[in-house]
């Protein structure tokens with residue numbers, strides 16, 4: 001009678017301590033579901049797992065904001081989360097990295113400010129710009145604080161700033177961006193200032209993208225991936241997404257899916273897929289946008305799980321040494337988190353949005369590297385050039401109302417590279433986007449920095465009108481699929497429990513019949529095999545439901561498995577059978593049942609405890625609830641084990657004694673003789689609240705009384721649980737007794753009937769015998 005059900009499978013992830021992603025967790029605590037069948041085809045505009053049939057409607061548009069206002073909110077509490085104020089243009093920021101130790105020899109290439117010069121003074125508070133003072137090994141203070149390549153005017157907290165390139169010849173260029181972060185600003189500060197609003201937008205249902213752009217060795221990977229000491233934007237974003245769920249006061253359910261891709265030499269590789277050779281990932285145009293075929297997605301339930309997956313993917317990435325960067329990224333990388341959310345069963349408004357975090361490979365001079373690096377550099381530069389053209393066309397489009405200078409519809413060359421095709425949904429307007437340009441402080445890199453700023457100012461002109469992404473047919477979402485599956489499993493569980501209850505009833509009737517008469521026991525022998533299967537099935541179903549429920553994250557306590565399926569339900573079933581079995585069978589049977597039930601109770605308790613802890617929502621149930629559930633379980637167990645203890649000791653079997661000793665939970669302590677109230681009174685008398693206790697004897701007395709009180713309180717709690725359990729059992733027993741007496745009555749009636757029949761038959765036999773003897777006399 002095994003049922004077939006799909007259960008969430010555990011991710012096979014390994015832990016690598018070298019990860020820069022924080023808080024890696026042990027393999028065993030991971031639960032994730034990869035859904036290759038569903039994620040095989042992914043549409044980027046539509047929910048990716050559902051192929052091309054999804055239709056998406058746009059709901060609302062917002063515009064006109066102070067770009068910095070929302071950015072200033074640090075992500076401290078979700079109670080502060082206000083609806084995101086959307087940006088009408090791509091946000092563009094620059095980050096100037098510090099001078100590295102390895103570069104200090106290049107200080108000659110810095111612009112030396114002649115002592116006589118009066119313009120471009122460096123205020124003492126901003127001297128960090130000239131040389132870097134962070135306490136990490138990569139950087140150090142420049143030998144001469146008068147050396148400078150860049151000036152960031154206005155400080156990094158103003159909305160727009162000018163960066164001036166100061167050339168020895170005196171030429172000056174200035175660029176105005178949304179924000180410029182000098183080398184003293186940390187990644188966390190950048191996150192708080194500029195990235196957090198995008199994460200919030202993504203959680204609210206807007207597609208959001210963060211793109212790190214810049215020449216090689218300017219700090220893109222440092223900014224996006226970070227180090228152990230300074231986590232990158234990816235880690236900060238992911239953590240904030242999960243924190244948002246925990247802290248959001250609006251009751252919503254969330255489902256997160258993660259994908260991790262790299263574009264290497266114009267090939268898209270799935271970094272979550274461990275298959276070798278890697279499966280090809282292909283792009284197609286679908287009716288609802290881009291379709292990505294062959295990409296794996298992982299359903300993720302915690303930031304730690306995401307970090308572990310990214311860490312594994314990281315090891316499959318293409319990284320190599322170039323003349324400028326020992327660990328240069330040789331590919332463009334995209335981490336994408338899909339966020340499905342819904343307000344509950346009644347809410348049709350299921351939202352699907354994505355948060356894309358992109359670390360582009362850096363452009364570089366291909367001349368300076370070897371053949372392999374040259375080829376890679378060629379592909380990198382080509383795709384970046386296409387990105388530049390796409391950005392140029394889009395910015396022209398924005399300035400000319402959708403037509404080019406000749407009045408014709410503007411062509412956007414998305415298809416010219418894999419990178420731009422992948423970025424199309426982020427660039428084409430229906431998304432919030434932040435472009436983070438990474439800049440080298442070195443004067444020798446001025447040309448590239450200049451190009452980066454040109455790209456940045458073009459991108460800044462691109463208009464965007466992000467809208468909340470909703471799904472009309474919510475059955476198409478993975479969130480709804482999982483919900484349906486959980487309902488289905490719960491249904492199966494109810495059936496399995498009913499089946500087990502019937503088996504138990506059959507057992508008790510059967511054993512009663514056995515007691516009454518061994519010959520009339522036609523109701524069937526005890527079928528332990530079937531019972532075992534039913535118990536196993538219940539266990540499997542409970543675990544499957546728990547695993548499925550874990551995949552759906554809830555913003556605040558929702559009715560969980562514990563409500564629909566009380567933690568102790570399985571325990572109750574087992575205990576029921578345990579107590580009923582007291583009356584049945586021979587000594588041998590009894591012994592076998594003791595073993596069997598003790599084993600079962602142990603495993604049920606393990607499941608119940610697991611269920612109590614694991615089915616908690618990320619928001620976290622209260623510790624109190626957990627403790628009270630555990631003490632309830634203890635009480636129940638105490639009662640049962642006490643009973644079993646009596647049976648086992650009656651059998652005087654040393655093995656049974658051993659089993660009892662080894663049990664996890666002890667039987668409840670016997671009630672102390674002293675009543676509760678007098679104990680407290682004694683304690684009060686021994687330890688007046690306002691008087692310090694000085695005598696050692698008194699201290700010992702107080703300690704003994706305290707221990708007794710604690711023991712008594714514990715015993716009372718257990719007895720309460722025990723008594724309600726016993727009451728339930730008593731009711732069951734009464735019911736059974738009634739059934740037995742009915743059966744007895746029926747048997748007695750039948751017996752009387754049979755006796756009557758017997759007497760009649762006897763009379764008939766006697767009369768026949770008489771008749772026969774009369775006939776034989778006549779014959780003779």
Ligand SMILES: Nc1ncnc2c1ncn2[C@@H]1O[C@H](COP(=O)(O)OP(=O)(O)OP(=O)(O)O)[C@@H](O)[C@H]1O
Pocket residue numbers: 096097098100134136138139214215216217218219220221222223325327328329330360361362363438
């Ligand atoms: N803000 C910073 N503070 C300290 N060190 C930094 C900072 N930014 C970058 N670095 C260091 O500079 C070096 C190059 O950085 P990174 O590898 O991130 O550059 P990149 O732009 O990703 O290069 P590529 O495009 O070649 O991959 C690294 O050693 C990194 O640790």
